[in-house]
Amino acid sequence: MKNALFITFLFLNLVLTAQQVNNRIRVKPKEIHDVLTNPGIGFTTFQRFNGDTLNPGPWWTEGYLIDYQTFDGNLKNEGYPQTSISYFRVNWKFMEPEQGKYNWEMIDKALKTAAERNQTLMLRISPFEEGDKDVPHWYRKMVGPEKTEATEKWRVDPEDARYLQYFGGMIKALGDRYDGHPGLEAVDISITGFWGEGDGFHLLSNATRIGLLNCYLDHFKKTGLIYQPLNGDAPEPGLLVKGTKIAASWPDGSNNGTGDDMRPVGYRCDCLGDLSTVMWEEKQWSHMGDIYPRDIVKSGMYEAWKKSHLSFEICYTFQYWLDSLKYTDKEIDFIFGEALKWHISSFNAKSSAVPEVWKSKVDQWLNKMGYRYVVRRFEYPSTVKRNGKLDFTSLWENVGVAPIYKPYRFALRLKNKQHEQVLVTSANLLTWLPGDIVHEESVYLPLNMPAGKYQLDIALIDPVYLTPKVKIAIDGKQEDDWYKMGEIVVAP
Numbered sequence: 001m002k003n004a005l006f007i008t009f010l011f012l013n014l015v016l017t018a019q020q021v022n023n024r025i026r027v028k029p030k031e032i033h034d035v036l037t038n039p040g041i042g043f044t045t046f047q048r049f050n051g052d053t054l055n056p057g058p059w060w061t062e063g064y065l066i067d068y069q070t071f072d073g074n075l076k077n078e079g080y081p082q083t084s085i086s087y088f089r090v091n092w093k094f095m096e097p098e099q100g101k102y103n104w105e106m107i108d109k110a111l112k113t114a115a116e117r118n119q120t121l122m123l124r125i126s127p128f129e130e131g132d133k134d135v136p137h138w139y140r141k142m143v144g145p146e147k148t149e150a151t152e153k154w155r156v157d158p159e160d161a162r163y164l165q166y167f168g169g170m171i172k173a174l175g176d177r178y179d180g181h182p183g184l185e186a187v188d189i190s191i192t193g194f195w196g197e198g199d200g201f202h203l204l205s206n207a208t209r210i211g212l213l214n215c216y217l218d219h220f221k222k223t224g225l226i227y228q229p230l231n232g233d234a235p236e237p238g239l240l241v242k243g244t245k246i247a248a249s250w251p252d253g254s255n256n257g258t259g260d261d262m263r264p265v266g267y268r269c270d271c272l273g274d275l276s277t278v279m280w281e282e283k284q285w286s287h288m289g290d291i292y293p294r295d296i297v298k299s300g301m302y303e304a305w306k307k308s309h310l311s312f313e314i315c316y317t318f319q320y321w322l323d324s325l326k327y328t329d330k331e332i333d334f335i336f337g338e339a340l341k342w343h344i345s346s347f348n349a350k351s352s353a354v355p356e357v358w359k360s361k362v363d364q365w366l367n368k369m370g371y372r373y374v375v376r377r378f379e380y381p382s383t384v385k386r387n388g389k390l391d392f393t394s395l396w397e398n399v400g401v402a403p404i405y406k407p408y409r410f411a412l413r414l415k416n417k418q419h420e421q422v423l424v425t426s427a428n429l430l431t432w433l434p435g436d437i438v439h440e441e442s443v444y445l446p447l448n449m450p451a452g453k454y455q456l457d458i459a460l461i462d463p464v465y466l467t468p469k470v471k472i473a474i475d476g477k478q479e480d481d482w483y484k485m486g487e488i489v490v491a492p
Contacts, residue, residue, distance in 0.1 A: 018486055020382060027378045027485050029474035035363050036471040037082045039120070040185060040309065040406060041370025044087040046351045050075045050117040058320040060350040063129050063195070065094045066110055075117060079353035081366060085185050086114045087122040087348050089195070093136040095125050096170050104177060111183040122226075122311070122346075124188035125174065126196035127167055128155045139166055152200025153193040159208055168215040175219025186224040186309055188268065189216045197270065198228050210244055217245045217263050224309050224405060226266045229299035241300050247307075248300030256300060266308035267301050269342070271315035273327075273335050287315065288338060296342060305343035305402050306433065312344050317352035332358055336365045343402045345370040367473075371432070372400035373460070374473045375483075380456065383489045386449040389442040390423070390488075394458075396437040399473070404429050408470055409463045412443060413482055414454040414490065421449055422466045429460065451492045457482035 017028040045052065047062055052069045054077065055061075066088060076082065088110060095103055107123070114121045128135045134146075135156055143162060146155050156163060178184050190196025191212050192204070201209065216225055229241060241248045241256055246265045248256040256262065274287035285291060296302050304310065321327040339347070347369065354362050373396055380392040390412070410427040413420065423443040459482045460470035468481035476483045 023382050025380055025382050025486050025488070029375045029378070029476055029483070029485075031374050032473050032475055033367060034473075035081065035366050036372070036473060037084055037118075038370070038372075038470050039084050039408075040404070041084065041345050041400075041402075042347070042366055043081040043083050044085040044122060044311075044346055044348045045077065045080075045083050045119070046087050046348050047089070048351045049086045049113055050077060050083060050119055052077075052351070054078070054080055055317070055350060055352045058317045058323065058352065060317065060352060062089045063091045063126060063133050066090065066106055068109075068113065077351075080349070080351065081354070081362065084119055085122050085346055086110075086117065086119040087124075089124040089126055089188075091126050091129060091133050092139075092167060092170060093128075093134065095174075096136055099136075099138045099166070102170065102173055107174075107178065111178075111181065115183050120183050120185035122185045122188075124190050124196060125170065126190050127192065129194050142166075152203060154200055155194075158192045158200075158204060158212070164208065164211050164215075168212055171215040172219045175216065175223075178223070179220045180222035184223050186226050186266070186311070187216070187220055189213065189225055189227040189265070206243055213244050213246070217265075221263075224266060225263070226268050226309060226311055227301075228268045228270065229295060229301060246301075247304075249303055250300045251297060251302070264304065264307035265301075266304055266310050266345075267296075267299070268311050268313065269296075270313040272312045272339060272347075273315040273321060275331060275335070288335065292338070292342065305345075307403075307405075307430075309345050309405050310343055310402065311346045311348065312339055312342075313348040314350055314352075317350055318354050318358065319352055322355050322357070329361070332361055336361065340365070340368055340401050345402045345405075368400055370400050370402050371398055371404045372473055373397070373432070373470070374399055375458070376436075378458065378485050380485070380488065383491055384445060385491050386445050386451060387447040389444050391440075391442040393440045394438070396432070396439065398432050398434045398437060401434055403431065403433050404470070406469075407463065408460050410439065411459055411461045411466070413457040413459065414445075414449075414488065415457065416452055416454050418452070419450050419454075421446065421454075422461075424461070424463065424466070445490065449490060451490050453487060453489050456485045456488045458485055459483060 019026045046060065051071055051074050097103060111121050134140055143156055143160060188196065191198055192201050193199030227246065244256065245261055245263050246256060247262040269292055271287040275289060276286050375394065375396055377395040378392065380390060384390045408429055410425045410429065412423040425439065425441050425443060427439045459468040460472065461467055462469045472483055474483060478484060
């Protein structure tokens, strides 16, 4: 009997430490270091969903009509982290194959498939790309042949009023149909240049620039937007946001305007991992050594991470880094560290396998990417009266580098065999920045709540369905994803 009691005590101590002081229970959960797949953060699949085969070798494809692989029911990504986001880039020609006729079926199916694979959808509609990936044939016929391959990667002139009318019209229609869809994680602000990356955007007239941006800002008011202001060829990246409705601020204290119509927007950094001029000899700059440090500050978006999603994309692939660039642990540590410094939330590794030699480093990186919540202490009364208040104190730490951007809620649950009661707190998770968080509150029990002994659980939940959505980095998770804190007595 003594051995059984000792084993039980040892198990509880491994999961959490609990003390009762002056009729209050003080719980100190044990932190875990597992990789957690949580909403809106971590790696993304690219042109794929969870469970699909990866891109072979160091290459990838993008821009084409969404292709669906045969799915065998296994959601694991062999050689690639599990993800909560599926990221697709599709060209305008597939979104609007005929003038004014939009391919909603493609987006609807992608949203449905992503949900079935435990993912949300991140989307970019690119105006055009290189090679045969031109604008829609009807638009090409309208504006005439491409005169030259423009140095700013403009296949068509964005200053032509028809570009705003038709490409902008497609974006407006997209927003009107899908803004606020729960399965739509974010939409890239894609404007000009190959892949919609914004080449030559700084050359646009102010009216054209603002008009194109407002197609997104005015029609995606609920779904998060991700902008790409980082362009090595732009001499003044700050010009990309000044005068628009994008909320931005600069180190000198100036900002992009005030008022309720200013929109927090995240940004995207493509080509993460470019450390030298090897790839860009003609330009004599590198993304990570020159462009990112300059443009993140000069674009006015260096604090965008506090309210909006920051998503980065690998330069080439991990396999290319290993085989062609010959990166060592030193380079990997620097790349990952810089991305964390810039408050990365999600990362597109182009669905190319992570080399086994870097898997442990990737796991460590994932444990810091985006948000990651740890409960350091939870204190509550051992007894509470029905129709009385349950006053608790909770000490958390966000050990990640960003807040959460979804309005999930912190909730308590009292449960026994006869009754279950969920108590939603007033905590605003959107303000839980990296570092320590204290939330103290009194939540009231219903008058008709049955007296008795209950198990007290906590979770970060969907406020509509009252179901757990975010895994916490502590022991004690139960099969239904609630975390046990202890027991409490509800007195008559």
